Amino acid sequence: MMKPIKITILGSGGWGLALACTSSRLGHDVTVWSKFSDEIEAIKRTGELKAKLPGVQIPKSVDLTTDISCVSGADIILVGIPSQFVRSVCEQAKPYTDEGSILLSTAKGLEDGTLKRMSEIITETFPGNTVAVMSGPSHAEELGRGIPTAVAVASKERAAAEFIQRAFSDNVLRLYVNDDVIGCEIGGAVKNVIALCCGVLDGLGLGDNSKAALITRGLSEITRLGVALGGKPKTFAGLAGLGDLVVTCTSMHSRNYRAGILIGQGVEPEEAVRRTGTVEGYGCARVTRKLARKLGVEMPITEEINEILFENQPVRQGIIDLMSRPIGEE
Ligand SMILES: NC(=O)c1ccc[n+]([C@@H]2O[C@H](COP(=O)([O-])OP(=O)(O)OC[C@H]3O[C@@H](n4cnc5c(N)ncnc54)[C@H](O)[C@@H]3O)[C@@H](O)[C@H]2O)c1
Numbered sequence: 001m002m003k004p005i006k007i008t009i010l011g012s013g014g015w016g017l018a019l020a021c022t023s024s025r026l027g028h029d030v031t032v033w034s035k036f037s038d039e040i041e042a043i044k045r046t047g048e049l050k051a052k053l054p055g056v057q058i059p060k061s062v063d064l065t066t067d068i069s070c071v072s073g074a075d076i077i078l079v080g081i082p083s084q085f086v087r088s089v090c091e092q093a094k095p096y097t098d099e100g101s102i103l104l105s106t107a108k109g110l111e112d113g114t115l116k117r118m119s120e121i122i123t124e125t126f127p128g129n130t131v132a133v134m135s136g137p138s139h140a141e142e143l144g145r146g147i148p149t150a151v152a153v154a155s156k157e158r159a160a161a162e163f164i165q166r167a168f169s170d171n172v173l174r175l176y177v178n179d180d181v182i183g184c185e186i187g188g189a190v191k192n193v194i195a196l197c198c199g200v201l202d203g204l205g206l207g208d209n210s211k212a213a214l215i216t217r218g219l220s221e222i223t224r225l226g227v228a229l230g231g232k233p234k235t236f237a238g239l240a241g242l243g244d245l246v247v248t249c250t251s252m253h254s255r256n257y258r259a260g261i262l263i264g265q266g267v268e269p270e271e272a273v274r275r276t277g278t279v280e281g282y283g284c285a286r287v288t289r290k291l292a293r294k295l296g297v298e299m300p301i302t303e304e305i306n307e308i309l310f311e312n313q314p315v316r317q318g319i320i321d322l323m324s325r326p327i328g329e330e
Helices: 014-025 037-046 083-096 118-125 140-144 158-168 181-204 208-228 233-237 239-250 255-264 269-276 280-295 300-310 315-323
Strands: 006-010 029-033 063-065 076-079 102-105 131-135 149-155 173-178
Touching: 006 014, 014 029, 014 140, 014 158, 037 063, 076 083, 076 158, 083 118, 083 280, 102 118, 102 158, 118 131, 118 181, 131 158, 131 181, 131 239, 149 158, 149 181, 149 239, 158 173, 181 208, 181 233, 181 239, 181 255, 181 280, 181 300, 181 315, 208 233, 208 239, 208 280, 208 300, 233 239, 239 255, 255 269, 255 280, 269 300, 280 300, 300 315
Parallel strands: 006 029, 006 076, 029 063, 076 102, 102 131, 149 173
Antiparallel strands: 131 149
């Protein structure tokens, strides 16, 4: 077993805390930071994150703080913040971050405006640090309860990916090393867009044939985009591609899928997102469409969900449009 290291987790949401439980179980020195003192106080008071991980006891050995200087001296700084806030939180952490710390992104999204992946933002903020990403089929609610989970960890620096693999792996969580940062991040971000559309299908009461077709064709368009950006095709058949897509498109733990169901049932998209909470696929749908158009990549499902989300396309018409596209080769 690896000797204990210092891990600082930015974000005290479901995912940050599920990984805090894992790393604390492995004997590491773990600190969790949140910008919001009410979040930290509630976890300290109750010993759990009731809204997101009910029944999961956060080990007492985990330090909980709102002081961002807690990143100092960390071997790994894990970014567990929703993607739209990653840049601002990294900028806050920068003055206290040592050059030797590995920045590990677990956020799944693309930045509005710049169209950048999370590791690009982190590398821009911390040019002297090694950056890695963790992605794969992993609901916090399940990992937190000790349900076996496997994810990929990717970095341009193989030694860093292997270090993270050793730091977090046990008989509950297994990490597989991968060198395709782009593929892992595009798989993780864009599956949320396809999951929203899958939810719409289920909200409309369509069947398993439709859903399987959507997941499969969704994977094709995620792969086209990822490969156009420099990702490797085989990554999309792995944990960060097919694995994450399947879990997100089929599980009620997925907020993107749940928001899609509401939209399929006739709830206005903005209202569906408001009711659901963090729905990263909503913003990511728009960014993905911009990126695809810029690169000339065909993404019909992404196009259609954008029309439903932002251009008042009635959901049934959206499905008819997808089924009426010119027929062709697989
Ligand atoms: N939940 C999961 O199962 C899971 C699994 C894998 C990856 N992820 C990814 O991890 C990231 C976090 O997910 P989560 O489910 O823990 O999210 P969450 O909505 O539970 O929030 C996580 C944290 O972000 C903080 N936050 C919110 N707004 C902020 C702001 N303006 N500034 C600073 N911090 C802010 C919250 O306070 C909270 O501590 C996401 O990018 C998600 O895609 C989540």
